[in-house]
Amino acid sequence: MNQQTEKPLLVVRDLRTYFPVRGRLFHKQFVRAVDGVSLAIPPGKTLALVGESGSGKTTVGRSILRLIPATGGQVFFGDYELFMLPPSAIRPLRRYMQMIFQDPFGSLNPRMTVGGIVGEPLKVHGLCATRQERRERVGRLLERVGLEAAHARRYPHEFSGGQRQRIGIARALASEPSFIVCDEPVSALDVSIQAQILNLLKDLQEEFRLTYLFIAHNLAVVEHFADAVAVMYLGKIVELAERDELYANPLHPYTEALLSSVPVPDPARRRSRVQLEGETPSPINPPPGCPFHPRCPLTRQAAAGQPAPQGGRAVPPLPPGEVCRVNVLGRSVAVARRCVAEAPAFLPTPGNPRHYHACHLRPQA
């Protein structure tokens, strides 16, 4: 057993968040935005949650912080089980769990001064005895994130996107949290500004030993930033591993497709990519079995007994009884029967107990 050296700061077990949608009369339907997500983050580390739009990654972050009521599951933050606590007990804990948002324009109140925005957590949690003390602390926070103390008197619209994101970071830091959910913190920013914000987040993590849940869709950014990576598809984690392991040895075909879809900034290496047909299906009515099977290149290769395409690794061909046909985008496609019949379990690989995936066709312990 590869024991983790430290007790995780955050543990999520079987988190489920469903949203009701209008269905037929007496037939309540649900969007299973998050459907059985489990993860753990050790203190001072970063777990990246990667997925495309609609995969449920933002809902995971918000459910953990109880900004959205979860349908089921458990979240342990230190010694507290968050979903069991009454609202009155959650409030003092919020000081230690903060969030940085994607949109630096929508997440700051335009009618408040920067000082008011950054000082609000201090006020709410009663962290400063006097106004003077609060003003000084706000000034120090602004300087720490690369702004000036004098900016406290200004309003958000006077700042650029990157500067606003710094204000959002200062607000999140104000209450001295230990855990921050970073929800796509750089995807709205220009390239030259992205790197500045990523470096700032990294420095702050080292200085204050922050634990991050880093929600992102850009795999190149995540590789620089995260210690471990979880890949989500249709409300479920399909693969979870330490960063180097995931990038060097992706096992789930969706992770492989995501990695090969990332455009490479090198014109001498224009590659053909492992292409995924079609788009993410609706989470109201996800495909049966493995939700990825209609788009999965691996199950098609296994069913056809074909060799693996460029870059991918081969899977053993299946006996004819193990193959069935499904309709995808109006065409009949041969896939592995198991992929349609049963949902794959989320288990570690035989060689690496810390590399989890949910694919029928790859080895599992």
Place this chain on the structure above:
Amino acid sequence: MSENAAILTVRGLQTHFFTMDGVVKAVDGVSFAVGRRQTFALVGESGCGKSVTALSIMRLVPHPPGRIVAGEVLLDGTSLLALRERQMRQVRGAKVSMIFQEPMTSLNPVYTVGNQIVEAIRLHQRLPGRRARDQAVAVLSQVGIPDPAQRYKEYPHQLSGGMRQRAMIAMALSCDPDLLIADEPTTALDVTIEAQILDLLKRLKAERGLTIMLITHDLAVVAETADVVAVMYASKLVELADVQALFQRPLHPYTQGLFRSLPRLGQKKRRLETIPGSVPNPLAFPAGCKFHPRCLIGAGLERCQTAEPPLRLLQPNHYAACWECPGYAEAPAGDPAAAPIPYHPPEQNEPAD
């Protein structure tokens, strides 16, 4: 020498916005030429003027407050800025089309997809309704929309993001234009869908001999698709070269900084290098070279602070605008609008490891 002929020439283009706070020079003297069947990428960060350049070529700059105050745009020898609005409408769609970043806001929500494509077709071609319909279904099928006859009857909200962008491309191509201007065509899309759309554009270029002008902020997208690249910063071009040269030897400090701050797959630096500061406010551009306050080389140099460097031809087919580039003082000015920069594909694609 038809290979070397420009389909689009932009010379000295200046587009200004006259606002309450002052004149915003969104495009301030931009010149370039796009060769037939090339993919020409215009790269820059938000607010650099790349989209306004595209809108100026289409003559779609909102007026007021915007106005093209100087310059020349030649499409296949026709001066677009001299045309009457009625004549310009004949050009849009038939000779040059444009697709936008957000397909939902550029499609009309109360008409079916097919309806909107047929409208475009019948604006330019005298066709009976049934033939126009067949042509619309055919073009939907060409852009890879499954079950095109069904999709023809659907409304934009019934399509997913990737399908909407395909429908936009179908509409843009329905009258077989020579030039397609794509303004951030994949920015709103997920990576797997982005890969599909970029592949589609490459295929259409090969099949139809299309020329594509790609407006983007994403250098990786440029590397995957472009032949020639123009880098724009604060309303001006700062570098112009073919894609291989630009990515191997970027000359302008801004381009170099962009490359350094780019997170790349497989290159695990714990810290990214950055470009300090942020993009300047177009109402108060710094004097001299507009990049000098953020420049690692020029920040303290008097010439960079006082005089703005023009684009010069530093190497064959490689322009840059920086006083401190090696050889800049002796380099000829050149005319980036005189002829398109030829694209030389690499001798041999290195095998991906």
